[in-house]
Amino acid sequence: MIKTTRVLLAASLAGVLAITGCAPATNTGEPVKVSMWSHAAGNDQEIATVKEAITDFNASQTSYEVVLEEFPQESYNDSIAAAAASNSLPCIIDVDGPIMPNWAWSGYMQPLQISSTLEESLIAGAKGYYNGELYSAGAWDAAxxxxxxxxxxxxxxxxxxxxxxxxxxxxxxxxxxxxxxxxxxxxxxxxxxxxxxxxxxxxxxxxxxxxxxxxxxxxxxxxxxxxxxxxxxxxxxxxxxxxxxxxxxxxxxxxxxxxxxxxxxxxxxxxxxxxxxxxxxxxxxxxxxxxxxxxxxxxxGAGSWQFGVSSTCENAEGANQFIEFILQDKYIVAFANRIGLIPATAAAAAEVPNYAPGGPFAIFVELSNQFSVLRPPTPxxxxxxxxxxxxxxxxxxxxxxxxxxxxxxxxxxxxxxxxxxxx
Amino acid sequence: MKKKFSLGLTIQYGFAIFFMLLFSLPLLFMISSSFKDPQAIFADVKSWRAFFPVGDVNFDQYLGVFDRLPLWQFLFNSIFISAVVVLLGLFVNSLAGYAIARLKFKGQNIILVGLIATLVIPFETIAMPLLVLVNSLPRVGFENGSFELTTGWLNTYLVQIAPFIAWGFSIFLFVQYFKTIPKELDEAALIDGASFFSIYWRIIVPLAGPAFATSAILSFLAIWNAYLWPVMVVQTEALRTVQVGLDYFWASTSEEGTQWGEIMAYSTLITVPIIIVFVIFQRSFVASVASSGVKG
Incomplete structure (x- = not known):
């Protein structure tokens, strides 16, 4: 009997150690890691451009390394809410435009610090303001x-x-x-x-x-x-x-x-x-x-998925640098070509055959520019x-x-x- | 000897076959649709063809599943988590059930009532406090080649296992079943000098197969189908389970659209382990349900 009990206890202890030991390891080495969550798991076309931009960004400088974690869109918002409650939000998040004010009000996000030139170049539907401050910016809009x-x-x-x-x-x-x-x-x-x-x-x-x-x-x-x-x-x-x-x-x-x-x-x-x-x-x-x-x-309607920085991000500078990086026209063009949405800048739209003037979907750019109304920007x-x-x-x-x-x-x-x- | 025709038996079988077919239809729809592309699924949905793999059937949807997500990883995670919860749960809950059903101590009934009361509390109401709790618990992690004591259980197998080992329903089931085992067996063993644990291990457990099977099936189902908790506590793809994997196929407002064929193929694939577990424990499960009057 005693032998059986010891075997059970030993097996239980081994099991607990095996289970607890399976947490992914964290690396604290340089460059500084900037965590990022994307809602596009399972959407190969969208995530491909995000990964391209991350690879290019990480190779372009030595201060920061963006580390991506993919989430499926259906449960992404719940994951964010749970992460906020457990104080484990990543640095860079993406957020659906109309939801952004709620997340900003809830204290999940901090205002973006991107260049005014970039901010001005983005179409209205690709920017998210709350209380007069820019909290999110995206590479596309829909129409x-x-x-x-x-x-x-x-x-x-x-x-x-x-x-x-x-x-x-x-x-x-x-x-x-x-x-x-x-x-x-x-x-x-x-x-x-x-x-x-x-x-x-x-x-x-x-x-x-x-x-x-x-x-x-x-x-x-x-x-x-x-x-x-x-x-x-x-x-x-x-x-x-x-x-x-x-x-x-x-x-x-x-x-x-x-x-x-x-x-x-x-x-x-x-x-x-x-x-x-x-x-x-x-x-x-x-x-x-x-x-x-x-x-x-x-x-x-206007306002689609955009990038933002979480309120708990300790490397906000790196996060903002990456958001500026991914909002370059070449990535906006890549997004538009892959997922078929309206490019967030006029310059990028001109490079996308479907949305360039005379293109088959160019009318959507016009509709977006002339008739789009943001859903109420309120929490x-x-x-x-x-x-x-x-x-x-x-x-x-x-x-x-x-x-x-x-x-x-x-x-x-x-x-x-x-x-x-x-x- | 020629068997007599029995109208009652024929009606009984007729009803049984009817309901068997009725309850099989969703499964038939899922499996047959897993071999069709979305257009064919919707084209067939208003006819009997929806329940049969007819027309342009192929394995494209299954191939699409493997392209879209790490299926084997998700399956391993779900099987591992479910199996560990079931094994540890059977041990812990049956011991608790044994103590309540067989031992004499103060507050026995209050404990049982308390356990039953936990069954009426929806998990959603305790999910957030539980999240905060597990996030503040100490954890032994294996990092950089050595064991380290850290805080927070998020992103581990542990957080998907530990909160669900002890289960009021399972304990109640064991209590009910253990009460049907004659106490004279315990008393005889006590006279022979057996300890309480020895009685549990050598007498009660071998006689309670149906209760163990029922508890195993129901807890396996509960953990296999868990969705909210994994969404809340797992922030890395490597530890995600099959139910969260279903979310990978929903994209109504993307150019690609929702992949109904792949959803059916994926659902078929993740249903197979459940069917295997049920087939293994089916006989004992039915016996337990019939004897204890408990069902999930």
Missing amino acids: LGMLVRKSTLEKVGARIPTVSEPWTLAEFDGLLKAVDATGDYDYAIDWGNGWTGEWYPYAYSPIMQSFGGDLINRDTFESADGAINSDKSVAFGNWFGSTFAKGYANAAQTGDRTEFIAGTIGIQYNGNWAVKDALEALGDDLLIVPPPNFGSGPKI AYLKISTIYEKAVADIINGANAKQALDAAADEIDADLADNKFYK
């Missing part, structure tokens, strides 16, 4: 547009809209009705409602803003009442819901979104990252046009985003728009009060 076949418009006798003369609400309503009436399609339009999460506020709040509404009162950022449930926001809700109620759009759409290319949907509302397949499939028949002007001018956005998603999902499924948006206003205002307006 939204409407995809439609030229042949479809010709068949229903609709005009081709331009950036200077987009469709009006009446025109677009007529178009949906006419496309539906052709009987050629299962649905007239694909709004992408099969994509849940951040897509909802990113894609649909600009339509609400085009109606004249908004997610929150942007003068004070202290109340959503009168903004998200204003008459104009409710008008958006009623109209948007009607496109499903009338059968123009499918409330039970999947997240696949291949129907437009397959020819079973007439019009698709989508991002620039998704148009490559459509162009390859439809060629000259594909038109990329601006979203309609629903009353207050066309609007599209409350994290909450606003999920509340708005639920409200729009309810509207899509037939809920009364006024009631859904009133409820959203109440919930957002309660959260603001609970958090003392995130001051």
Whole structure:
């Protein structure tokens, strides 16, 4: 018996030592290590450019060595929150534009210290400001547009809209009705409602803003009442819901979104990252046009993934140096060529065939420059985003728009009060 | 001898086969979709074809899985962590169950009630305090060729194992099962001079196979499927587990899109170990569920 007990104890001790001894070793030698987390694990194209820039940066100087750790996007924000709670944030983080104010307010980040020349060269959607200070900067932005076949418009006798003369609400309503009436399609339009999460506020709040509404009162950022449930926001809700109620759009759409290319949907509302397949499939028949002007001018969302420096970074100088390094045009061009997003500087855009003037996706640069609206730069956005998603999902499924948006206003205002307006 | 036709038995089998097929459908969908590209998956989704590997079937999705993430590393991590938790958990929890079921000491029932009470606390509510706690605990690390005493368990196997060895549900299961074993066996052994541990090791454990099997399966499943905790405490790919690996395939707003075929292939691959564990312990698991009335 004693022998058995000793064997068990010895085995347990050996096991514990084996387990505890498996922690990765840390190296404290020179150059100073600057840790970096990226959300792009599993996305070979995006991470390839990050790795290239790190290799080049580490070889270009001897003071700092950037060390990358990859995280999958789906759980990246949770990993950051856990790391902040356990005081183990890396030096360089990447952050989704609309979430940045929350992380800055939560004390996860410190303001960026990059050159003013670089800051000025970046397009608005690639910069993140909070309380008047630059906290994040990125290599790209995304833009939204409407995809439609030229042949479809010709068949229903609709005009081709331009950036200077987009469709009006009446025109677009007529178009949906006419496309539906052709009987050629299962649905007239694909709004992408099969994509849940951040897509909802990113894609649909600009339509609400085009109606004249908004997610929150942007003068004070202290109340959503009168903004998200204003008459104009409710008008958006009623109209948007009607496109499903009338059968123009499918409330039970999947997240696949291949129907437009397959020819079973007439019009698709989508991002620039998704148009490559459509162009390859439809060629000259594909038109990329601006979203309609629903009353207050066309609007599209802005703000994508950007780089920032954590508040606990002990080598902020090295971190800022690297961020300046990776935001050189050659890496911005590489990002754009690989992942299909809009280059963050005009000079880089000119070097990317798809986005250079005359390129097939050049219109997205125009849309981004002229119509982009940042999601509210407030720490409350994290909450606003999920509340708005639920409200729009309810509207899509037939809920009364006024009631859904009133409820959203109440919930957002309660959260603001609970958090003392995130001051 | 010719067997008589039994209507009752036929209906019974009919129901059994129906539910067997019903519960198999998600698995059939997952496996058959793992051989199709995303377009084919969505094209087939509204017909019976969704449940069969028909059409343009290939192994591209499986190859894509290996390209996208270090599958063998993730599998090793999950198997290692689950196996260690199960083995240590069986020992610790059965000992605790034995003490509560067999020994006499003050506060026995209060301890049992306390253990049962822990079952109603969702892990999410204690995750953050637990994170802060494990991050402040001392750790023996092997660094630069020698053992060093450091602070914080993040980024170790230990942090994915230690908090889950003791499990109230498993202890409760053992208590319930040990109570069904006649006490006369203990008493006879005591008269023969056996110690309490000897009784546990030589009498109780050999008679409690079904309880051990059930606890093994349920704790293996719980650890294998753990997601939130690994996300919170693992900051390096080398220690990541298979469930976190699923996140590598979600990218709805990238040019590539969400890789549904690869998700199905990956899900198929990470389901295999679960099925193997269940097949190994199936007979004892069913016996334990039937005798103790406990299910996961």
